[in-house]
Amino acid sequence: MRCAAEIGVPPEVKERVRRRLLDVLTADRASACQLESLVAESLLENGYLLPKSTVADLASELSDELFGMGPLERLLRSDDVSEVMINGPDTIYIEKDGVIERAAMRLANDAAVIDMVRRVIGPLNLRLDETSPMVDARLPDGSRLNAVIPPLCLNGPTVTIRKFRARPFTVDELVSSGTVSASTAAFLREAVEQRANIIVSGGTSSGKTTLLNALSSFIPRNERLVTIEDAAELRIDHPHVISLESRPPSIEGRGEVTVRDLVRNALRMRPDRIIVGEVRGAETIDMLQAMNTGHPGSLTTAHANSPADVVSRLETMVLMSGAAIDSGASRRQISAAIDLVVHMERTRDGRRIVAEIASLGGGAGEGIVLEPLVRGEVAGARA
Numbered sequence: 001m002r003c004a005a006e007i008g009v010p011p012e013v014k015e016r017v018r019r020r021l022l023d024v025l026t027a028d029r030a031s032a033c034q035l036e037s038l039v040a041e042s043l044l045e046n047g048y049l050l051p052k053s054t055v056a057d058l059a060s061e062l063s064d065e066l067f068g069m070g071p072l073e074r075l076l077r078s079d080d081v082s083e084v085m086i087n088g089p090d091t092i093y094i095e096k097d098g099v100i101e102r103a104a105m106r107l108a109n110d111a112a113v114i115d116m117v118r119r120v121i122g123p124l125n126l127r128l129d130e131t132s133p134m135v136d137a138r139l140p141d142g143s144r145l146n147a148v149i150p151p152l153c154l155n156g157p158t159v160t161i162r163k164f165r166a167r168p169f170t171v172d173e174l175v176s177s178g179t180v181s182a183s184t185a186a187f188l189r190e191a192v193e194q195r196a197n198i199i200v201s202g203g204t205s206s207g208k209t210t211l212l213n214a215l216s217s218f219i220p221r222n223e224r225l226v227t228i229e230d231a232a233e234l235r236i237d238h239p240h241v242i243s244l245e246s247r248p249p250s251i252e253g254r255g256e257v258t259v260r261d262l263v264r265n266a267l268r269m270r271p272d273r274i275i276v277g278e279v280r281g282a283e284t285i286d287m288l289q290a291m292n293t294g295h296p297g298s299l300t301t302a303h304a305n306s307p308a309d310v311v312s313r314l315e316t317m318v319l320m321s322g323a324a325i326d327s328g329a330s331r332r333q334i335s336a337a338i339d340l341v342v343h344m345e346r347t348r349d350g351r352r353i354v355a356e357i358a359s360l361g362g363g364a365g366e367g368i369v370l371e372p373l374v375r376g377e378v379a380g381a382r383a
Contacts, residue, residue, distance in 0.1 A: 082096070191340055200341075228277065232277075273295060331367065341358045
């Protein structure tokens, strides 16, 4: 799609067309389906008779500005772009094929960035202003949007948009891309089929959710799954899935439903396995207890720098849950519940790889023993 400048429409003419569309569409939103004809009429009134394809390009650009994310839509439509990061109106970065690079575009000013975010979160009953200067939203196409505005963010309104593939990566694709070797994929398939409890760890954007989606494809088709997420990102390839998503409190501070609430409720929904998108707080104790009391084969992810760090984080989260449990009891819960830790890393060239797999077991006293099963399997993974 070409922009107005590329098709020879002066900015002042484009603005007149835009105002005409606003006048018409504000009165009758159903007229949006007639956008191209409205643009053609408005151009003709301003002395421009353009080819149909050119009118379509301008109509698409104006539609992006009026109903979408403006010039960012061109980036978001690209299959190669997985993340868009706005660090103020003058600085925009994208992640393409795992590598972050600066985009050759800018937005008009701070107000334009904030208006853009408000436009897309408005239908979701979310707000962004001085009283609510942060927002986290799941867009209709499944993308995740996070925005922080001044005074919390000193370099201007900052927006991060993470895209997700419409079709999740298959295990074969992960093997061919070097994320996991064929032998390790076979090992993980057997572990899932044998109902091992698995936690996928790694840093931000290391491929945890991608691998979790792939692991879910190994679950027998006759089982019932319940997925629980803070914001829905999982794309589970399975015929019998119940998806639950937490809910933040309303503006009045009421109606919050936490991940912990959902984990507890999931136990009453007759799941064969529970899949928690990420454990990060008090829900950890409930997830561990579910794994220990009749729901083997459950899966989850956690932020951590190594399998050893996973154990430390789980223990900390259990102790912070408010449950009447001491450090020794928490370690026993963890060692009894988790069978495998699959650790993901992102290499310097942007690839996501399975860097380590470790099994958990109880050690002497109240300790936990981590036994590495796979380490640095991908050649040059840590180079």
